Amino acid sequence: MNAITADAAAASPDRLRITEVFLSLQGESRSIGWPTVFVRLTGCPLRCQYCDTAYAFHGGEWWTIDAILAEVARHGARHVCVTGGEPLAQKRCIGLLERLCDAGYEVSLETSGAIDIGAVDARVSRVLDIKTPGSAESHRNLWSNLPLLTAHDQVKFVICSREDYEWAKGVVAEHRLADTCDVLFSPSFTEVAPSALADWIVADRLPVRFQLQLHKILWNDEPGR
Numbered sequence: 001m002n003a004i005t006a007d008a009a010a011a012s013p014d015r016l017r018i019t020e021v022f023l024s025l026q027g028e029s030r031s032i033g034w035p036t037v038f039v040r041l042t043g044c045p046l047r048c049q050y051c052d053t054a055y056a057f058h059g060g061e062w063w064t065i066d067a068i069l070a071e072v073a074r075h076g077a078r079h080v081c082v083t084g085g086e087p088l089a090q091k092r093c094i095g096l097l098e099r100l101c102d103a104g105y106e107v108s109l110e111t112s113g114a115i116d117i118g119a120v121d122a123r124v125s126r127v128l129d130i131k132t133p134g135s136a137e138s139h140r141n142l143w144s145n146l147p148l149l150t151a152h153d154q155v156k157f158v159i160c161s162r163e164d165y166e167w168a169k170g171v172v173a174e175h176r177l178a179d180t181c182d183v184l185f186s187p188s189f190t191e192v193a194p195s196a197l198a199d200w201i202v203a204d205r206l207p208v209r210f211q212l213q214l215h216k217i218l219w220n221d222e223p224g225r
Contacts, residue, residue, distance in 0.1 A: 016092050017042040017060040019085065021068065023075040027214040029108060029127050030154055030182055036079040037072045041093060044085040046112050048135040050158065050188045056085040065096050069103060083110040088117070097121050114140040118148055126153040132168055134160025134188065146175050153181045157208075160188040165200050178207035186211050 019040040026036040040053070042060030063071075072080055080100050087093045088111050100107045101123040108125040111117060114137075117126050128145060131137045135158065149155065155177050157168040168185065177183050185208045187197045198210050 014065045014092070014095070015062045016065070016068070016090050016096060018063045018068065019056040019060045021071045023077060025214060025218070026079060026081060027218075028186065028211050029110075029156070029184065030125065031079055031106070031108065032211065032214055034079045035077045036081050037075045037077045039068060039072065039080065039082045039096070041082065041084045041087040041090055043089045044112070045089055046086060046114055046131075046137045046140055048112075048131065048137050048158075050135065050160065050191065052189070053083075053085065065092075065099055068096060069099060072100070072105070073103075078106055079108070080105040081108045081110060084112075086112045086115065088115040088120075094119050094121075097124050112137075112140070113145055114142055116142060117145050122150075122152070127156055128153065129156045129158070130168070130171060132157055132160060132164040134158075134164040134191070146177070149177075149181050151181055154184060155181060156184040156186065158186050158188050159197055160191045162200070164188075164192075165197065169204065169206060172206070172208065183208040184211050185209070186213065189213065 019042045021039050023035065023037050026032050026034050040056055042056055044057055082093065082097060087109060097107060097109060098121045101121050107123065108127055109120060110127045113128045113130050120126055131141050159165050159168060172178060172183055185197060185201060187194045194212055201208060201210050
């Protein structure tokens with residue numbers, strides 16, 4: 001795409017920059033294990049030290065929302081996950097989410113928690129990632145998002161250390177998150193042993209769901225899987 005065409009695409013009200021659209025199994029969250037179409041938007045303002053999708057920071061191609069929906073439909077799955085990068089960094093993501101819901105899909109949004117989620121369609125399950133100190137981006141947490149959460153949403157903490165665990169435990173208690181929505185704790189890959197995090201949760205009888213990233217176990221985090 002030449003520069004003039006790219007500028008025209010960027011200015012169009014129904015186009016988003018997309019890194020990839022693919023069918024796989026949902027590797028985490030409440031719908032883990034379901035065949036899911038992933039729509040990965042390009043770009044992210046955060047730089048978490050454990051990020052496993054840095055290839056989505058740049059590049060991508062411009063797609064119309066109609067083209068995205070056609071590609072999603074081609075895969076024949078009921079579940080759709082809009083992810084990134086940080087999908088809400090592209091404002092037109094809001095329209096894409098609405099169109100996917102209108103088409104009858106079970107839609108989830110994976111978001112960093114650094115951008116306001118208030119405009120997201122209520123039919124979408126918002127999977128809000130609260131950044132721990134070990135992520136190196138905890139200062140980006142937009143705490144005003146937490147009162148917007150409902151039982152349809154989910155909150156995720158990636159735990160990088162025992163200190164992260166204690167910090168996350170305090171956030172869950174302070175904001176009574178377990179009374180509002182599902183709370184998910186995941187060990188940061190290679191930084192915390194899964195068995196250690198599981199033991200901490202059990203010992204504290206913490207009202208959270210332990211999860212491993214299924215796609216890492218099955219496909220070693222290969223892009224497009």
